[in-house]
């Protein structure tokens with residue numbers, strides 16, 4: 001068994017969906033064994049606990065590419081991307097300055113909306 005990109009791969013040269021080197025991701029093999037058939041390319045095996053090396057059938061969820069993408073958009077995938085962007089921004093040379101400019105803009109926007117809020121409040125109180 002080899003590990004790559006966080007996945008476990010099993011050498012199975014006779015598998016129809018093996019990669020060029022004859023390996024198949026273990027979680028797909030486990031699901032196929034469970035179903036008694038090969039998975040189609042549109043079928044995705046999702047790790048319920050997000051641990052790509054935890055390939056117990058209880059941790060695996062058969063889904064489609066569309067459903068899977070949607071699940072990840074709502075959940076952890078987004079926060080994962082945000083975290084990656086944040087760590088990249090920390091490493092980047094120009095990003096601290098950018099960050100300051102951005103927060104200045106945000107501050108302006110906040111104070112403006114606060115002004116608007118208080119203006120509308122004043123109007124309301126004078127009307128009432």
Ligand SMILES: [Zn+2]
Pocket residue numbers: 045046047068072
């Ligand atoms: Zn997933």
